Amino acid sequence: MGVNDKLPVHAEQSPGGGIITTELNKIFTLTQAKSLWYLLFGTACCAIELMATGASRYDFDRLGMIFRASPRQSDLMIVAGTITYKMAPVVKRLYDQMAEPRYVLAMGGCAIGGGPFHYDSYSVLQGVDKIIPVDVFVPGCPPRPEALLQGCLEVGKKLRTQKIDDWRVR
Amino acid sequence: MTKEELISYIQENFSGKVELIENDMPEPYFLIEPKAIVAFSRFIHDDNKLIMHFLMNLSGVDTKENMEVVYNVCSYRLKHRLFFKTVLPHEKAEVDTVKEIWAVADWHEREAWELFGINFNGHPNLTRFLLPDDWDQGHPLRKDWVGRDVIPFPEGK
Numbered sequence: 232m233g234v235n236d237k238l239p240v241h242a243e244q245s246p247g248g249g250i251i252t253t254e255l256n257k258i259f260t261l262t263q264a265k266s267l268w269y270l271l272f273g274t275a276c277c278a279i280e281l282m283a284t285g286a287s288r289y290d291f292d293r294l295g296m297i298f299r300a301s302p303r304q305s306d307l308m309i310v311a312g313t314i315t316y317k318m319a320p321v322v323k324r325l326y327d328q329m330a331e332p333r334y335v336l337a338m339g340g341c342a343i344g345g346g347p348f349h350y351d352s353y354s355v356l357q358g359v360d361k362i363i364p365v366d367v368f369v370p371g372c373p374p375r376p377e378a379l380l381q382g383c384l385e386v387g388k389k390l391r392t393q394k395i396d397d398w399r400v401r
Numbered sequence: 402m403t404k405e406e407l408i409s410y411i412q413e414n415f416s417g418k419v420e421l422i423e424n425d426m427p428e429p430y431f432l433i434e435p436k437a438i439v440a441f442s443r444f445i446h447d448d449n450k451l452i453m454h455f456l457m458n459l460s461g462v463d464t465k466e467n468m469e470v471v472y473n474v475c476s477y478r479l480k481h482r483l484f485f486k487t488v489l490p491h492e493k494a495e496v497d498t499v500k501e502i503w504a505v506a507d508w509h510e511r512e513a514w515e516l517f518g519i520n521f522n523g524h525p526n527l528t529r530f531l532l533p534d535d536w537d538q539g540h541p542l543r544k545d546w547v548g549r550d551v552i553p554f555p556e557g558k
Contacts, residue, residue, distance in 0.1 A: 317533045350554040353541035354532070357552065 259395050263306065263332075264387035270305040271298040272325065275312030277339040277373040284376040296383060302328040307386060309379075310365075313341035313348060314356040326363045332393070334386050337365045338379060340372045347372070402450070402481050404429050410450060411483075415441060419485075431485040435496045438470075438487055442499045445474065445483065452476045453483060456499070459509035461517035462486075463544045468494040468519055474503075489519065498524040516542040 269291075273281055285291045285298060299305045302325045314322055326335065337359050340346030348355035359365060366389055369382035402410065408421060408429045419441070420432040433441050445453040453474040462469040468489045475482040487496055498521040500506045508530070510521040515531055518540035529536060538548055 317531075345552075350552050353538075353546075353548045353551060357550075 256395050260391045260393060264390045266295040267307050267334075267383065267387060267390070268297055268299045268305050269307040269309050269383075270302055270325065270329070271300045272308065273311040274314060274318060275341060277311035277341070280373040280376060280379065281309060281311040281338065284379050289376040289380060291380075291383075294380070294383060294387075302326075303330060305329055306332065307334045307336060307383070308363075309336045309338050310342040310359045311338045311373075313346065314359050314362075315354045316356055317354070319356050319362055322359065323362050332390070334366045334390065335359075335363055336367045336369060336382050336386055338369050338371075338382070339374055340370065343368050343370060402479065407451075407481060407483060411445075414448075415444065422486075426484070428482045428484050431483075433485050433487050435487045435489055439497045439499060439502070441485070442472070442502045446502050450479075451481075451483075452478050454478070456503035456505050456509070457482075459499075459506055459513065461513035461519050461542070463517060463542065465544050467491060468517060470496055470513065470519060472499070494519040495522055496520075497522050500524055514540075516540055518543060 273279075283289065285296075291297070296307075302308075306329075308326060308329060310322065326333070337343050341348065341355070342359045345352065345355050345357040349357060356362070367382045367385045369378050371378055374382070404427060411419060411429070411431065412421070415437075418434060418437045422430040422432055424430050445451045453476050455475050455477060457473040457475055459470065459472050462471060468491055469486050470489065471484065471486040473482070473484050489496060494517070496519065498506065498510055500510065500521075500523075507524075507526070510524055511527060511530055513519045514521060514524075514527050515529055521527060532541070539546060541548060
């Protein structure tokens with residue numbers, strides 16, 4: 232049983248079969264990590280790589296990740312691309328519209344710290360972590376799809392360390 | 402028309418007001434007085450042998466000494482192109498709008514005003530549309546512009 236292998240829980244075979252005992256927290260976070268829906272949102276060339284990762288060769292869907300066009304239905308925001316000062320309020324609003332628990336992955340140099348627009352730029356936000364909290368940074372210009380997949384697995388790892396009680400408090 | 406034909410035709414009809422800038426490009430390049438811009442634009446737009454119906458680009462340039470406005474026009478019907486520019490003083494960069502001749506100049510002139518601070522007299526709606534709505538730091542593509550949040554490029558790299 233695949234689920235039993237993954238869950239560090241006490242599992243027992245009931246007479247009728249098919250019953251395990253576990254923590255609610257474990258099963259919640261596991262299922263959530265396996266269905267991390269991300270916001271369909273890209274502002275520059277990293278979005279092309281994001282699309283490539285979602286397409287058939289790299290196939291986000293095998294991790295249970297599918298894009299949602301609405302922040303209300305998304306668990307993960309992948310900030311793919313340059314964020315200008317004009318776009319910054321929009322990013323902030325999209326983040327605010329996402330339901331808890333929500334996670335942010337900063338993809339590429341621009342979202343991490345301005346990238347090639349770090350110096351002498353009048354229009355580019357120097358890192359998206361100046362306006363919203365970022366959980367995972369994936370460097371690259373743009374990152375390879377493998378790197379993005381790894382970043383999303385890291386988000387899943389972080390997610391599984393959290394308690395469902397925390398969601399209500401935040 | 403070829404480049405040579407265009408040059409001779411324009412110099413015939415606009416003698417004294419245009420100055421040819423020698424270049425290696427396949428298009429002629431003229432320097433025009435700021436006051437003559439509208440008359441010249443109207444002429445190349447309406448003339449039967451030029452028919453410059455399409456303004457491909459209008460952009461501001463800061464050369465430190467002067468401000469410039471560069472116009473690139475072409476004719477789809479006759480398949481020729483023409484570039485011209487005008488030179489404006491840095492402190493009082495003003496030129497008449499060509500919006501009435503080419504409607505596309507509307508946004509191009511707004512962009513040049515927003516980023517370079519070049520005033521286009523007679524433009525009906527010279528308002529901000531590229532920078533953030535609450536922008537209060539002037540015109541960022543000017544050479545003498547100093548920004549508040551700009552990280553300068555480190556010396557010697």
